[in-house]
Amino acid sequence: MxxxxxxxxxxxxxxxxxxxxxxxxxxxxxxxxxxxxxxxxxxxxxxxxxxxxxxxxxxxxxxxxxxxxxxxxxxxxxxxxxxxxxxxxxxxxxxxxxxxxxxxxxxxxxxxxxxxxxxxxxxFRPMEELKKDMAQLDLLVETDVQIMRRLLEQFNNSSSTTEQRLKVLLELEYLVHQVDNAQSLCSLGGLPLVLQGLNSSDVRLQENSAFVLGSALSSNPAVQVQAVEGGALQMLLTALATAQPLRVKKKVLFAVAALLRHFPHAQLHFLSKGGFQVLTELFRADAGGVLRARIVTMLYDMISEKELMSQSGLDLVSDESHQERVRQYHQVPVEAELLEKGWCGLAPQLLQSTEHDHREKALRALLAMAPTCWHVYRSDTSLLGSLRSLQEQYHDMVQSEMIIGEESSYYADILELVQALQVRMK
Structure with a gap:
């Protein structure tokens, strides 16, 4: 080698x-x-x-x-x-x-x-090629309003399939979470199209239309006003009163709650159109408790809003706009409807649920209803027994958590609600 x-x-x-x-x-x-x-x-x-x-x-x-x-x-x-x-x-x-x-x-x-x-x-790439690519990018950039206009045109197109309309609703629901986009939906004429989806024979379109409507209404007073004026409340109540799959009613309830929240004018119309009666029938028919928890939460919101507005009004006498809202809330007869439709006896039934979240929602609503339902609570032996059972159960759970070193817990909060309601009933 x-x-x-x-x-x-x-x-x-x-x-x-x-x-x-x-x-x-x-x-x-x-x-x-x-x-x-x-x-x-x-x-x-x-x-x-x-x-x-x-x-x-x-x-x-x-x-x-x-x-x-x-x-x-x-x-x-x-x-x-x-x-x-x-x-x-x-x-x-x-x-x-x-x-x-x-x-x-x-x-x-x-x-x-x-x-x-x-x-x-x-x-590096040639300058002419870069300019050409940039020009193409400019053409592809769309504002949210342009996107929504295109989506609404596609939704309203008679040749669009159900799948295409469902895709449009999905994209709209994402966009209308922004307050400005939700208001643009109305100015573009999209609100009537979404409401038409509630009357569709396809349950998927009903569900997704209610979802878009609820997202657009959430914390958006301008859209709430236009929805009431556009007849949305009556269409939503009709959807709740007719035979619909559970998933559709869940989304419709979401839209109703979003429409009523912090809007006494809509709440007054809701009661005048038999809204509490519709909720009563829906509560009785819901054996699973999913809808019951949503309904009780809606009642709690309506009661607590009115109470908080009345209390804060004592310090804001000179604020004319606030006084007007206090006046509007005063015109909503929530307490009378609760008594008339039997809610003082219906709401405690949610305590029978095995879900801790459902029990918590029921306890908060019962405390808010206590000034109106106090005499009914005291004569309701089933409610008294449920509260004693819940007190023992959550007391033991809290003690178990303290043994392992947890000083505060979710169960302790529920126990406080139970004890507070027991005090109110004495």
């Missing part, structure tokens, strides 16, 4: 120096060799893929691979990686050629320029 050395070993042991022709931006070349002797460059050997023996006085292009064969004592050369890629055909016609050093330097400089150009072109 041949013994080979590196280029550095060659410079130390060779009788004749090896000259490497360099390229430079200044156009000056140089030679690297031993301190003992330097020979005039008369030939430049064109390396190939195979190792070649070098003679004294021969030069090689920069970047070539050079080695010393220790067995023969001869220097050998072959192409480097970059030379293999960029060396021109005219320099590979023969293994040896007489080349002017200046010509060699110009050729090497050309290779460097090509490498630089390839590097730049791989990192």
């Amino acid at each position: 041949e013994r080979l050395s590196s280029f550095s070993l060659l410079l130390q042991k060779s009788d004749c120096a090896l000259t490497v022709v360099e390229n430079s931006e200044e156009g000056e070349g140089g030679a690297v060799g031993s301190e003992e002797s330097q020979e005039e460059v008369t030939e430049v050997v064109q390396p190939s893929e195979q190792w070649k023996t070098l003679s004294p006085g021969q030069a090689v292009p920069a970047g070539s691979h050079v080695r010393l064969n220790l067995q023969t004592g001869q220097r050998e050369v072959r192409l480097g990686e970059e030379q293999l890629k960029y060396w021109t055909e005219e320099h590979s016609e023969s293994e040896k050629s007489s080349i002017n050093p200046d010509e060699l330097k110009r050729s090497m400089k050309k290779i460097k320029q090509v490498l630089n150009q390839d590097s730049v072109s791989s990192k």
